[in-house]
Amino acid sequence: MPKPKAKSPAQSSEIRKHYYLDRYVIIAPGRNLRPDSFSHQGDAHKIVPTLEGPFDFVLLDADKQGQVDYFKKLFPTKLTPGALLVAHNAIELKDMMEDYLKLIGNHPEFETVILSLTMQDGFAVSYRSRKPAG
């Protein structure tokens, strides 16, 4: 197999500029996160409106029926154009997330795919267009 060509410094920094995520929020409290990774404790529905943002990556993995409310608190001002919004359990708990999946799946500013990681479950991965709809 041919060895991939080394990238020039200019190309590398271009890549870093496009893919480095420096503004993100994880709305996913739980046992697999180290306690010191929490900068906020309490009801995420009350905390999200207080976060400054805007964010270019958001993971939604708290209460599944709360996704629409989180979305309304994040969009439009707290999500950058080009942001990724990722919601866990979009297959296994799709019934609980039905309203959210409909909303994001039909939203004119988002492209959404359901990414299956196992046969049972996966993520709704939504990309916010860099150009406003309309």
Ligand SMILES: C[S@@+](CC[C@H](N)C(=O)[O-])C[C@H]1O[C@@H](n2cnc3c(N)ncnc32)[C@H](O)[C@@H]1O
């Ligand atoms: C699916 S689990 C998250 C699992 C986590 N990603 C992990 O790997 O450990 C959902 C968590 O969100 C918490 N949660 C549910 N509703 C919440 C809310 N409104 N505010 C804060 N946490 C909430 C639950 O108590 C539970 O710990």
